[in-house]
Amino acid sequence: MDLATFLIQVLNGVQYGFTLFLVASGLTLIFGMMGIINLAHGAFYMIGAYLSFWLFGITESLWMAILLGLPIMIVFGYVIERLAISFLYKRDHLYQVLLTYGLILILNEMQKILWGSDFYSVPVPEILSASIPMGNQEYPVYRLFVSFVCMVVAAGMYVVISKTKLGMMIRAGATHREMTQALGINISRVFAIVFSLGAALAGFSGMIDAPLSSVYPGMGDYILIISFVVIVIGGIGSLKGAFVGAMLVGLADTFGKILLPEFSSMVIYALMALVLIWRPQGLFGRQA
């Protein structure tokens, strides 16, 4: 592997890691704060991708599609939280798994009814369709752009959670739910906001990812399972863990495909197993 190939693969791995982080961060926040294991989170990613395909078809612009798609995702997340998730706060994980599994069946089927089983693609916006030459290869600008946007979103998330009042409520609600309520904060409203934002993050990730991968049925299932691996490695409930886990998985998956092509799909699970031997609660987890 020459230097250019190596660099390109590092960039690919990091970009994949950022995409995973956007999905996994919502998953881990929703668990850390609300104690909810949400299997339908991957479906939000899929819906985002389909929204960008559908809205692109109408507006002919990815930017417009994202701009219109985000509010749809927020409202959608809010409705799901009110109609289904809010019944689960006091229930066992087992029932959370089952109910959100039922949601996946419904959402996947709705996707098939609305958009069918074909594979679709969304073109890369023209301004970003160039490639940067690297050695004797090229690296698409759009991938760099995606990494950059994700970085901005991640930074924004950090600021919101650590510096704003909403972030304070989120952190307080995660660690001391009753006390926060006693202080007069409507915790169920905060939960609904977090859930909607998590859904929007996953959807956003699906939207900007659509030009890179095709849009196809079941794409949410795949990203969900990988996101699980990410947050198990990072420690469930930890945002920092989700970030480190996403980068590790992104790089491991990318390099696994080159170095161990026959076992590429197993590399990340082996990585997870290794981390678990060392730290059963994940890299940044509080306790098992």
Added chain:
Amino acid sequence: MTHSRPLLALLILLLAGLTAFPLFGDEFYQELVIRLMIMGIFAMSLDLLIGFTGLVSFGHAAFFGLSGYMLAIITPEAGPVSIWIALPFCLLVTAGAALVIGWFSVRTSGIYFIMITLAFAQMFYYYFNENQDLGGSDGIFIFYKPTIFIGDFQLLDLNNPHSFYYFVLISLIISYLVLSIILKAPFGQVIRGIHANEARTRALGFNTQRYKLISFVIAGTLAGFAGFLEANLAGIMSPAHLGWHESGTIMMVVILGGMGTLYGPVLGAFAMGFLQDYLQEIWSAHWLLPMGIFVIAVVLFLPGGIAGLIAKLTDKKGDVK
């Protein structure tokens, strides 16, 4: 487990019905009933984990599918293999896999356990999905059912639909009895203790990790047995058999039937199986949509499952089970 009298009557009736079924049921339904009995064994094995040990495994289909693939691997292209070779081989490989996965998984608990079992099962899924020697995503055919000979005497011909039916029925009964005995034995008391309060059970001096691991291996092996039967029935094994939708479905069967009851998951398998069959008939391509609604409805309105419903209907005096 002491069952109430009406429940006992129901179970005996079910058993009698299953025994007599091939005599007058038509062929299509006979195959469906075989599949449901296999699903019943599979669901009971998961109930040992979810309902009795308190381990919510979301990757149980891995063992079901792995065992089926093992049958495909050990069956030669030219003819059948003896069941005395095939069955121990399938079960040993499955038990080995359960031991390894379990060793990692029981170190964790709660949500970690759910996710880790899921992730390991997906690892198997992708392995078989991408292995072109084993048919990749299309799956692999098993052209010959194993033979059951004792010396030169053919005990049972599995190619005969009736014989196969009774072979599966007896397997179901034996699985039920073996699990009942395990649960009555001191081992069963310990794993129930773990379910009720792991810290206390540990304080009593039990190595709870080891008990959980053993429970995981027993459940995995029994799921492997169900997978062995399924591979025999279907004649094909595909990666979908160990995918997470299969794990989700079987978990749903356990809850629908009523976890922690052993007979409940068998009832759940029949209820779920007939429902699936029915929905596929009316909704054809989009049957998963009403199924999803049904799953949510059960979680919200019937968390105790069918067994819980029966207990409520028959236990008018409010007796404690």
